[in-house]
Amino acid sequence: MMDVDHDTLVALSKSWGLFYLIAFSAAVVIYALWPSNRKRFTHAKMSILDNDDKPLE
Amino acid sequence: MVSQLTISERQYALATLLLLGLGGLAMAAMGRGDPIAVHGYIVLIFAIGLSFVVMAGYYAPEPDKTRLSRYYDDPTKVGIVLSIAWAVVGMFVGVWVAALLAWPDLTFDQAWSSFGRLRPVHTSGVIFGFGGNALIATSFHVLQRTTRARMPGQFAPWFVLLGYNLFCVVAASGYLIGVTQSKEYAEPEWYADIWLVVVWVSYFLIYLRTLARRKEPHIYVANWYYMAFILVVAVLHIVNNLAVPIAWNAAKSYSLFSGVQDAMTQWWYGHNAVAFFLTAGFLGMMYYYLPKRAGRPIFSYRLSIISFWGITFLYMWAGSHHLHYTALPQWVQTLGMTFSIVLLVPSWASAGNALATLNGAWHKVRDDATLRFMMVAAVFYGLSTFEGSFMAIRPVNALSHYTDWTVGHVHAGALGWVAMITFGSFYALVPWMWKRETMYSPKLIEVHFWLALAGTIVYVFAMWNSGIIQGLMWRTYNESGSLTYSFIDSLVAMHPYYIARAFGGLLFLLGALVAAYNVWMTIRQSRMDAIDAGEDADIPLFARDAVQAGE
Structure with a gap:
């Protein structure tokens, strides 16, 4: 019983485990580099430097 | 503070404190001779003390x-x-336990002051007390x-x-009276753990509810x-602390896991505590x-x-590198090692991103000790993540594991990265919070910076030397194939390094005391100004210079 569990785990981590992490990292890189996201990211990184210390209404 | 709460919030507070107090009373009454009764009294005193604070301000106008x-x-x-108060306590106990290794008589023959009980007071005091409070305080600020x-x-x-903070107090006081689950960084017993889950879920809900109201x-x-940080720490905390108490009125519990599964769960937790408590949250601070x-x-x-x-x-899979050469299956060890090495990529991406941000502002780093704290933090973050990936390699681990090298590595991260980024952020945040132009004394920030940096370097170099010598002595064989050095030989060789380490820690503690004084004086100045401004508003101009009766 234990052997089956162990082998299944190894098989899973060597196949699915490998591919889902590669797919996931590809998705993250695509999201980060997607051209139309540039405006949003630039706005986000500049907006924290705004010194207006009040919530927006 | 209480006057800023609405009447219904004051009622919520009193109702919660009443429930908490009853909980404490039940623990104290049903625990009888068990250590859980001591914690019952602590909870009760905590609830009563806070109720007085709320009641004193209860009739203030809305x-x-x-x-x-x-x-x-x-x-x-x-x-x-609170964070700075915990820093002083946690680091003081840290210097004490460091001194205990060099001069074992410093327990003064008391059970509560033995190394095994004081050490978790140090680790929990600095990680959860100092670090946790800093994360909660800054996260509320950054979030809004x-x-x-x-x-x-x-x-x-x-x-x-x-x-x-009640959790932190229950944790630290428990260690002194011998209450522990014996799991590193997860020592508090089941009732404290359940309480922390409730607190932590509320913390996450604040985050979600504020994000739902966001204007950006x-x-x-x-x-x-x-x-x-909040989400993963919740998952880690719940899974690793699954345990069955021996009785509802007893502090002792037994883990749901045993053997190598227990070890793996613990170090999955332990390494992700480093990742999500001591890294992710503080990266949030840095960014x-x-x-x-x-x-x-x-x-x-x-x-x-x-x-x-x-x-x-990646961090999720790295924990097994704490269990090289153990009963853990070889492939799980290799998995942990591999992920630890790949982790260097995002870690250095963050450290490099921080340093590249300073390009064009290096003159500010030179002149402003606050920014220099943050810069040095990013450098130490880069150094200790490199060291961590390196030490996770199995053959390197064969030399480093169980030695002071590990302790040195942890402190390069904890002192050089976590504490430095926290102090830097506090020095930026405190004047903003208390409406001041600057801290009370920029000179004292400079003093603190050099004390902290010198302390960290002395500490880390002492432990590198000590750890590598220790590791080498443990694996040196003579011609007949037996060990050249006894354990006590290696202990004697460590002695000068233990003294150096205690000295490095002392420098760091002195820096924290300087910070406490500087923050305190900044708050005082702010209060004095508020009083002066109040006088301007309330007292007629002609009366200001009038001599008071009796003078």
Whole structure:
């Protein structure tokens, strides 16, 4: 019983485990580099430097 | 502080404290001779003490509506003060346990002051007391500023901050009377763990509710790190602390896991505590306060996103590198080692991103010790993540494991990275919170900086030397194939390094005391100014110079 569990785990981590992490990292890189996201990211990184210390209404 | 709460929030507070007090009373009454009774009394005193505070301000007039056009910063202010108080306590006990290794008589023959009981007071005091309070305080500040929204209520932030500190007090006092689960960084027993789950879920809800009210469309990257910290720490804490108490009125419990599964669960927890408590949360701090202080946007926002997901998904698998050459299956060890090495990529991406942000602002780093704290933190973050990946390699681990090298590595991260980024952020945040131009004394920030840096370097070099010598002595064989050195030989060789380490820690503690004084004086100045301003408003001009009766 234990052997089956162990082998299944190894098989899973060597196949699915490998591919889902590669797919996931590809998705993250695509999201980060997607051209139309540039405006949003630039706005986000500049907006924290705004010194207006009040919530927006 | 209480006057800022609405009447219904004051009632919530009293009702919660009543329930808490009853809980404490039940623990004290049913625990009888068990250590859980001591904790019952502590909870009861905590609840009664806070009720007095709430009741003293209960009949104050309701706060006016204009408060809603400001951020809610009272919990952040109290969190900063608590964090620094814990820093002083935790680091003092750290110097004490360091001294115990060089001069074992410093227990003064008391059970509570033995090394095994004091050490978790040090680790929990600095990680959870100092670090945790700093994370809660700064996260409330960053969350509101980056979403441009006020936190939804005023009760929940207090519940989280004070509830969390109750957990810390129960934890630390428990160690001294021998209450422990014997799991590193997860020593508190089941009832403290359940309490922390309640507090932690409230913390996450504050985050979600404030984000739902956000006025900025995009969620700034610092919040992602803070949220990963809150969410993953909840998962880790719940799983690793699954245990069955021997009775409802006893402190002792037994873990649901045993053998190598227990070890794996513990180090999955332990390493992710480093990842999500001591890294993700503090990266959140860095991604906000460093650009803010430098007056420059983060070098690459895209890189910060990629490193965020890298850190989040890779760290999950790295824990097994704590169990090289054990009963853990070889492939699980290899898995942990591999992920630890790949982790260097997102770690250095963050460290490099921080340093590249400073390009063009190096003159500020030179002149401003606050920004220099953050810069050095980023450097130590880079150094200790490199060292961590290196030590996770199995053959390197064969030399380093169980030696002082590990202790040196942890402190390069804890002193050089976590404490430095926290102090830097506090020195930026304290004047903002208490409406001052600068800290009370910029000179003292400079003094603190050099004490902290010197202390860290002395500490880390002492432990590197000590650890490598120790590791080599343990694996040196003579011609007949037996060990050349006895364990006691290696202990004698460690002695000078233990003295050096205690000295390095002492320098760091002195720095923390300087910070405490500087923050205290900044708050005092701010209060004096408020009083002066109040006098200007209330007293007629002609009366100001009038001699008071009796003078």
